[in-house]
Amino acid sequence: MRVLVTRPAHSGERTAQRLRELGHEPLLLPLARPVHDMTAARHALETTNGAIAITSAEAVRMLQSLGEALAPHLSRRLFAVGETTAEEARRLGFQSVTASSGNGRELAELIATNNVDRLLYLAGSPRAETFETRLKELERHFRVIECYRMEPVAPNPETVAALLTNNPPDAVLFYSRQTAGNFFRIPQAESLLLQLPKIRLICLSNTVAEAVPPALKTALEISQMPDEKNLLSLL
Template structure:
């Protein structure tokens, strides 16, 4: 099966390697690239009083580079990929929430159930879902949010899109709502010509972005992780 991978290049290559093992062919179409914020990373490295670090994307860990003096602070990560990135960076106490930001908030509410809430450090990116911050604010956690990276749209010409679709992908994988919005805007004419392309979404929030005219082609992973997404292939 030929599969269109819309992730940023570094993540897309890892996805492509996994697809190859499963007998599929990856077609790369990155729509965004990560731009790290050196000032925010420096402020993160200077933190000492936070009881835990929150990460919802491996890109935040890549921006940080290595744990350094933060290595002994507990890390709560969304997903196995993000957790592994934290461990590879040198964090020694990593716990994984197998879900989204809401699942991570639930773990923190359980772990810190007392009235006095500890200070948290959230290594975030833009754009991002507000769900985690909203739920922790309701639970009265004190949290410092540092935006360590921003996803910048790549300048795509019609030739790049044409080349990707000329390879006749059978399926497209969508990993974020922002990527999905841009993909459907750019690829509208190609999708009209290819009525058989399957659309696989990592989460329900992404599936909601799929245009109503394409909903019959879309499927959503049971869990917001790549393994679950691949189960739809």
Template sequence: MPVSLRILVTRPQPSAAVTAARLGAMGHQTVLLPVMEAIHQPQAALDALTHPHSAIAVTSAEVFRALAPYKAQLTPHLQTPVYCVGPATAQAAQHMGFQSVISGSGTGVSLAKIAAAASTSLANGLVYLAGWPRSPAFEAGLQAAGIACRTAETYRMSAITYAPETIEKLLQPPIPDVALLYSYESARHFFTLLSPETAQRISDMRLLCLSEHVADAIPPGFGPVSIAAEPSEETLLAQL
């Protein structure tokens, strides 16, 4: 019989609730502690899309959550090719009604290579609907391939402040067996929320990271640390 684990989920809402439901269906218990929240800036995307472009690029499904109330304004762009960083973002694009969706394998590097291979069809460049903070890898890859890119910061991630007693209550015994860490910034902020006493208490908690870059945010003295074979929730949860 599978072992039931107590799992700390640190990703932002509403994704945290989706992950919690998924874990519950697997027989696990969850502790929700979203450490970042998305501040939407949809007008930046709408403005950028008024400029000439051959395609759209998106590296997070959060972009489509930001644009969900503006579906009518996106109608003129639904036939435009959309380059998405991975399958989850591609699915979100399809749900928004985009007809030509190209998916990468989950990294900005892989997406830039796909765009570079299609560079002859990108004469008017890309509109990149992005978040902040973000990895520079995708934009650097486009620049190296000579592909023009107009970046529109469609959302930004903001750290959530919690009262110390809230963190203490969530991480008191029984402490989680595992914590899921999805981004460098969320991992970094999570550890800043811990008092010395709480940090000591959870220092042996297993940490599952979506990538090596996420793992780089973990301070010394915590772990064991495991890294997903590829940047997807499926491979992350496969380590449980």
């Protein structure tokens, strides 16, 4: 199966390798790129103590770029959305990592169950505010530091048209609402997909799926859990 991956280049390459291992042919179309704010992250870590929360693997990559400055903080407890992100944090050297099985809301509830307060949330932009909203409802004290942002990448419309016309993909993977929105802002993307009656639009969550135009809702498939293992199991 030919599978179009819309993730940023770094994470897209990892997904492509997993797809090859599963016997699929990946097609890469990065629609966002990360910009890290290491100064903000370093200052936040140095002026806080206690637990850290992350809701994206991009936060782990940002922390990795801190190098030796991260070493004093690897003993801090870290809470992550999803086992994939949690495992990346463990590989980076964090010694106490706890993962929620679902979305940001579930992560907030897990943190509250563990009686964690004075939490440092290393966040990205743009982001859903589900995690922060639930923490407030649970009366948890937390500090938000935006330490990376995802900038949209605008591909050449002619390149995309050729990709969707000449030996087109069988499925398109969407991991975030932002990149799904970026994809459907590409001229002719929606109309070209409508000409592919068997196309599958596979989304990481219901929130991501909200960015898919109504005319293509019948092509939607949504991962049972918001992690890559469940997403790729739909292929």
